[in-house]
Each structure stands twice: as structure tokens, then as C-alpha cells.
Amino acid sequence: MCAVVTRNGGAREVIAWQTGTARLLPRMLAGRGSGPLFLTDRKAWPSVAVDDVDPSMGKARLSCRNAAELFEDHTGVLVDGPYTLHQLRHSWLPHAAEEGASPPVLMKLSGHTSVRSLAEYARVSDEGLRRYQADSDPAARRRRGH
Incomplete structure (x- = not known):
């Protein structure tokens, strides 16, 4: 989709x-076909932009600050938590890189416009590099019957 x-x-x-x-x-x-996806639990102030209000309920879009606070509060109980929304956004990039996604695909997925900024987040782990080398080794593939 x-x-x-x-x-x-x-x-x-x-x-x-x-x-x-x-x-x-x-x-x-x-x-809904338009308007905010994540809503606050209260009605919007009159000063909130029309695009940031759900027309059927009159509730405001959840602000980035409130979303970040909620996310960090609820991930504080996790191992190595709390996490930030920024960490969530970029958490899957190393996995996609290790799975073999190309830089253009990673850039499209993440919204980065330069390879330099992408490289900060799409770092491959030592284990991922070893797995890639083993999977792409012609001698190893022959031994496995590929």
C-alpha cells in the first residue's frame, strides 16, 4: 500500500x-480522508489552524512535542529506554541496509536527500557485515549448493 x-x-x-x-x-x-492522524484528547483551541483540527470531532492534531513526551514516557519501561521519536524513525534503517537495501531505496524510505545524512543512520553492524560477506562469498555458495 x-x-x-x-x-x-x-x-x-x-x-x-x-x-x-x-x-x-x-x-x-x-x-477520514484528510486532517490529522494523531489527535489530542481535548478540543482544539480556536487559534489552531483548520488543517490541524479533525472536522468531525473538533480535536487538535497531537503536537510533535506532546507526541515525543508520550513516546518517551511509554518507552521508559523498555530495556535501554526511554526512546525518542527520532530514534524510532531511524531504528529500521540499519536493518534494511543489512538486508541489502540500496542507498537510493534507503534514502527514499527515510526521506534523506543526501547519502551523507543517510550514512549517519544506516550503519551496518559488524555481525551484518560478516553475514553479508558470508552470503556473497562464491566459494561458500558453491559449498551450500547455490
């Missing part, structure tokens, strides 16, 4: 998501 989104700065692009997210989205969207 995919959708067109507007990124910070106004750039529009297509994003794609996996099955688990696709199964959750209908419940989260609840029939």
Missing part, C-alpha cells in the same frame, strides 16, 4: 508501508 504525503518543506512524494501498518491504518483513519 502507498500514499502521497507532504514532507516538511512542502515536498510531495509517495510513501509505502508494510502489511502490519496497512492493517492498522483503517482503524486509525476511521473513514
